[in-house]
Amino acid sequence: MNKTTIFYASLIALLMWSVQALAVEEFEVTDIQVTGTQRISAGTIFNYLPIKVGDYVDDDEINEAIKALFDTGFFQDIELNRDGSILVVNVVERPTVASVEFSGNKEFETEALKKGMLQVGFGEGLVFKKAILEKVEQELRTQYYSSGKYSVDIKTTVTPLERNRVKINVDIKEGKTARVGEVAIVGNTVFTDKKLLKNFKVKPKTGWQKLNFLGKSDQYSKQKLAGDLEALRSYYQDRGYLDFKIDTTQVSISENKKKIFITNNLTEGEVYTVDKVSLRGKFVVPEEELSEKVTIFNGDIFSRKEVEQTSKAISDRLAESGYTFANVNAIPDIDKENRTVSFVFAIDPAKRVYVRRINISGNTTTRDEVIRRELRQVEGGWLSTKNVRRSKVRLDRLSFFDDVNIETPAVPGTEDQVDVNIRVKEKQTGSMMFGLGYSDSDGILLQASINQKNLFGSGRELDLSIDTSKISKSARIRYFNPYYTVNGVSRGFYLTYTDIDAAEADLSRYINETLSLGVNYRVPLSEHNSFSFSFGPDRSKLSATDGTPDEILAYIEVHPDDWYLKTTASWSHDTRDSILYPTSGFNFRLLGEASIPGSEVDYYKTGLNFSWHLPTISNVVLKFSGDMGYGDAYGDTETFPFYKNYYAGGSNSVRGYKARSLGPRDSNGDPFGGTRRVVGGVDLLFPFPGSEKKDKRLSLFVDGGMVFGQNEDVDLDALRYSYGVGLFWYSPVGPLSVSYALPINDEEDDELEKFQFTIGRGFN
Numbered sequence: 087m088n089k090t091t092i093f094y095a096s097l098i099a100l101l102m103w104s105v106q107a108l109a110v111e112e113f114e115v116t117d118i119q120v121t122g123t124q125r126i127s128a129g130t131i132f133n134y135l136p137i138k139v140g141d142y143v144d145d146d147e148i149n150e151a152i153k154a155l156f157d158t159g160f161f162q163d164i165e166l167n168r169d170g171s172i173l174v175v176n177v178v179e180r181p182t183v184a185s186v187e188f189s190g191n192k193e194f195e196t197e198a199l200k201k202g203m204l205q206v207g208f209g210e211g212l213v214f215k216k217a218i219l220e221k222v223e224q225e226l227r228t229q230y231y232s233s234g235k236y237s238v239d240i241k242t243t244v245t246p247l248e249r250n251r252v253k254i255n256v257d258i259k260e261g262k263t264a265r266v267g268e269v270a271i272v273g274n275t276v277f278t279d280k281k282l283l284k285n286f287k288v289k290p291k292t293g294w295q296k297l298n299f300l301g302k303s304d305q306y307s308k309q310k311l312a313g314d315l316e317a318l319r320s321y322y323q324d325r326g327y328l329d330f331k332i333d334t335t336q337v338s339i340s341e342n343k344k345k346i347f348i349t350n351n352l353t354e355g356e357v358y359t360v361d362k363v364s365l366r367g368k369f370v371v372p373e374e375e376l377s378e379k380v381t382i383f384n385g386d387i388f389s390r391k392e393v394e395q396t397s398k399a400i401s402d403r404l405a406e407s408g409y410t411f412a413n414v415n416a417i418p419d420i421d422k423e424n425r426t427v428s429f430v431f432a433i434d435p436a437k438r439v440y441v442r443r444i445n446i447s448g449n450t451t452t453r454d455e456v457i458r459r460e461l462r463q464v465e466g467g468w469l470s471t472k473n474v475r476r477s478k479v480r481l482d483r484l485s486f487f488d489d490v491n492i493e494t495p496a497v498p499g500t501e502d503q504v505d506v507n508i509r510v511k512e513k514q515t516g517s518m519m520f521g522l523g524y525s526d527s528d529g530i531l532l533q534a535s536i537n538q539k540n541l542f543g544s545g546r547e548l549d550l551s552i553d554t555s556k557i558s559k560s561a562r563i564r565y566f567n568p569y570y571t572v573n574g575v576s577r578g579f580y581l582t583y584t585d586i587d588a589a590e591a592d593l594s595r596y597i598n599e600t601l602s603l604g605v606n607y608r609v610p611l612s613e614h615n616s617f618s619f620s621f622g623p624d625r626s627k628l629s630a631t632d633g634t635p636d637e638i639l640a641y642i643e644v645h646p647d648d649w650y651l652k653t654t655a656s657w658s659h660d661t662r663d664s665i666l667y668p669t670s671g672f673n674f675r676l677l678g679e680a681s682i683p684g685s686e687v688d689y690y691k692t693g694l695n696f697s698w699h700l701p702t703i704s705n706v707v708l709k710f711s712g713d714m715g716y717g718d719a720y721g722d723t724e725t726f727p728f729y730k731n732y733y734a735g736g737s738n739s740v741r742g743y744k745a746r747s748l749g750p751r752d753s754n755g756d757p758f759g760g761t762r763r764v765v766g767g768v769d770l771l772f773p774f775p776g777s778e779k780k781d782k783r784l785s786l787f788v789d790g791g792m793v794f795g796q797n798e799d800v801d802l803d804a805l806r807y808s809y810g811v812g813l814f815w816y817s818p819v820g821p822l823s824v825s826y827a828l829p830i831n832d833e834e835d836d837e838l839e840k841f842q843f844t845i846g847r848g849f850n
Contacts, residue, residue: 112144116171124179124250126160131175134158143173159213181214184251190258193233199256202229214252219244230260234306236343237261263305266290267345273333273352277321285317288348306346311337315350322354323390328420328427329355358388361426365400367433371407376400376433388427400431408468409435410494410504437502439469448510449543452486456545457508459569460484462613469494469504476613481510483665486540488513515540530555545569557591560584568608576608580622589631591745593759594752596638597629598729604652614661621653621682626729635752641725648727650685654678666816667780668699669707688721689730693763705773712766713739718796725796731759732793735806737842739765740791742808742827744837749793762800765791774813785812789827807831810840821845 115137120128137143137151148166155164155177163178186209188196203209206225208218223240230238239259244252269289271279283289288310315332322330333351340347360382365373379399382392397414404412412435419428444465446454460480462473474492481490489511497503516538535551547566553559566578582602589595604622611617626648630639655678662671673696680690693715700708719726736745752758767789774782790807794800810827823844832838 112142113168113171114142115139115173118173118175119169120175120177122177122179125182126177126179130160131155131177135175137173159215179250181246181250181252183208183210183212183214184247184253186210186254186256188256188258190260193230193235193260199226202226214244214254216244219254226256226258230258232308234263234308234346235260236264236339262344264339264344264346266306266348267340268347270347270349271352272349274354276327276354282318282321285321286314288314306337306348311335311348318350318352320390323388324392326357326359326387326389327355328358328388328418329353331355356425358420358425358427360384360386360388360429361421361424362428363431364429365431365433367431368435369433370409370435370438371404376403379403380431382429393429397431400433402471404433404435405469405471406473408438408440408470410439410469410471411436439502439504441465441467441469441506442497442500442503444506444508446508446510449512451512451515451543452510452540452545453543456484456486456540456543457481457510459545459574461508463506465506469506474506477508479663481508482663484540484545485666486513486515486545487511557588558584558586570607574610578606580604580606587631589633592756593746594635594638594728594756595631595633595754596642596729597631599625599627599629601625602652606654614659616658616660617656618658619653619655621651623649624652625649626727628729633754635754635756635758637752638728641728645687645727648685648687650681650687652679652681654680662697662699667783668697669705670699670701672699673697683721687719687727688723689717689719689727691715691717691730699771707771709769709771710766711769713763713791714765715763717761726761728758731761732763733757733759734763734765734791734793735837736839737823737825737844740767740789740806740808741787741810741812741825741842742789742829742838742840743806743832744839745842747837748791748806750795750798758795760793760798761796762794762798763791764794764800764802764805765789767791769812771814774815781817782813782815785814785825786810787812787825787827806836817845 116139118132118135118137118139120131123131134154135151136154137147141147143151152164152166155161155175160180161177162180165176167174167176186200186203188199191199200209202225203222206218206221208215208222219242223242226240227238230236230240238261241257243255243257245255246252266288267290269283269286271282274282288306315335319330319332331353333353334349335351336349338347338349339345362384363380363382365376365380369376380396381399382389382396386392393416397416400414401412404414412433414434415432417430417432419430421427441463442465444458444461444463446457449457461477462480463470463477464473474494478490478492481487487510491509493507493509494504495507497505532554533551535549537547537549537551539547541548545568547564547568549562549564549566552561560583562580562582564578564580564582566576568574568576570577580602582600584598584600586598586600588598602622602624604620606618606620608616608618628642628646628648630642634642657676659672659674662668662673674694675696676694678690678692681688693713695713696711698710700710702708715732717726717730717732733746733749734740735743735748740748746759747757749760749763750758767787770786771783772785773780774784786809788807788809790805792801792805794804807830808827809830810825812823812825812827815822821844823842825842827840827842829836829838829840
């Protein structure tokens with residue numbers, strides 16, 4: 087045995103003797119003392135310590151006790167010593183996180199980052215652990231990488247504070263978002279790269295897009311890329327490629343971390359056609375009704391979109407009948423050999439859902455009954471999603487609320503009951519206004535009004551107003567009760583006075599003082615249809631002025647002071663989703679006005695007007711509108727009352743032409759109006775850029791129209807047209823309309839007014 091071997095053998099023997107000498111002999115614990123604590127109470131340590139007074143302990147029990155205390159995560163160091171029969175527990179606590187401060191973060195809000203830290207067990211008030219802080223740093227990097235910021239630099243600083251606490255500073259240098267240098271598609275043979283890349287939001291800028299430095303289309307984002315890949319999958323599967331799949335997607339970054347390169351490898355597969363389509367399951371709604379919702383048929387090219395729409399349409403129909411939680415699954419049967427696919431739409435209606443209670447909140451002024459009478463969903467009945475949606479539309483159309491929110495939470499402990507919770511945010515419905523307005527047709531307007539659309543929270547309306555301009559002076563008192571009867575018949579009363587000096591409007595020269603008194607009713611025929619009528623006496627007192635044309639003088643000689651009993655009637659069909667800001671729906675109105683036989687003047691007017699709003703993409707709405715009217719005299723009256731004539735031109739009819747200027751003229755050459763009117767237009771409405779509210783809209787429009795005299799035929803070739811751009815805004819001081827229009831086929835005698843501006847008058 088050499089000297090080296092003898093040395094190591096002696097060393098091992100010495101160590102073994104030392105371990106035996108250090109071993110704790112078993113002893114009975116008569117007391118336990120704790121030292122070193124700052125925040126953690128001795129009671130907490132006693133709770134986790136597996137040794138109690140009276141226990142006999144040795145090495146094994148001591149080691150188990152140390153392990154149990156370390157497992158709590160509260161301590162940085164633990165030492166158990168024996169002082170006679172007393173067990174002394176000496177600990178060094180881990181510090182707690184007093185505060186976490188971020189600097190340099192712009193991509194993500196500080197609160198969002200702190201919430202993310204808490205999810206991995208790190209945050210203010212928790213025990214500080216360096217290992218978890220390192221995990222937090224990595225999670226933050228991953229979060230920034232997913233947003234394309236690969237050059238992000240994150241540094242954390244730990245600053246000790248008194249009372250064994252630490253402050254954490256997280257300094258973030260986000261760097262620039264990596265730009266997409268190239269998106270490559272490999273494996274496509276049917277569609278070109280250019281066509282497929284139209285489905286991508288994440289792609290390099292090309293052409294004029296490079297000049298848009300603020301654009302973000304070439305900024306990489308993991309979430310955006312996932313959306314692009316789903317859009318690509320839908321593109322193929324909507325065109326029959328049932329077996330289409332994306333095999334791999336590789337994302338690589340340049341060495342300087344400024345460019346991202348994306349490569350998508352795909353397999354297109356073959357085009358499949360639909361063989362058979364059938365419904366299966368429990369038909370709680372007639373099968374014929376559900377079959378009508380199917381939009382994919384035998385022989386059609388397979389379309390994932392049509393399959394999903396069919397499933398949704400069937401589910402929606404079941405939900406209308408109370409089966410809110412119905413499941414409709416499209417089960418495919420694929421024949422790869424013949425490249426066909428059959429679908430069975432399996433219907434599981436589940437339980438019918440009933441409304442336990444309708445709860446209304448947020449209404450501080452409006453009475454509950456005013457809200458409840460607009461609801462189409464009834465308490466105690468089965469839940470109908472169609473009726474819930476319609477109820478919201480009706481509440482929105484009251485114009486009493488800034489916001490209406492309806493939720494249908496399940497009743498705890500039940501499977502077939504929900505509550506309908508309606509929360510409204512009331513807005514000011516009463517106003518007292520003294521102000522100025524302007525109209526391209528009437529000039530400067532002086533206005534004073536007291537209006538309450540929701541009188542004492544009852545839903546009734548009271549309106550007192552006075553308007554004056556260089557053309558007209560008017561005063562009006564109107565009262566309206568929308569629920570005169572419990573079944574929705576409304577009734578109103580009105581008294582109006584108007585004094586018009588037509589010469590100031592550059593029309594035929596005359597003065598007309600009109601006094602009207604009447605009552606009106608509205609009778610609901612169905613959810614979207616109503617019939618309205620009114621009657622009452624009218625008086626029109628006519629006066630000549632300097633330059634009054636002969637044809638008007640001749641009428642005034644016969645009818646200087648017309649008294650007549652006027653009646654009006656109209657039928658309306660209205661499916662618009664909003665009165666102020668419609669985005670969908672059709673509004674059609676057929677109307678008539680006539681004097682009752684035996685009046686001093688016998689006349690009648692008929693007409694129809696409509697507007698049709700069609701939603702398109704990105705909140706863009708296509709609007710079609712039209713207004714047609716016809717009037718004539720009857721009985722002993724040979725001439726139609728000229729002051730009842732129709733007019734066209736101006737911001738409310740054919741923009742770009744001066745207000746009321748289109749159509750027949752009197753012997754002095756001034757606009758005279760006519761008994762026949764044809765007006766129409768097309769508007770492309772879209773939200774005002776940068777505006778979060780929907781109270782502002784821009785419009786690209788084409789208008790057309792003309793007025794014809796009593797002895798003229800309607801000649802569509804004579805219609806005037808214009809096109810332009812407009813702005814509509816329900817401003818704090820009243821409705822505002824601005825337009826700039828260019829006439830298309832104006833003639834020499836036409837009066838043009840390209841820029842037109844109106845404020846303080848409602849939009850037609």
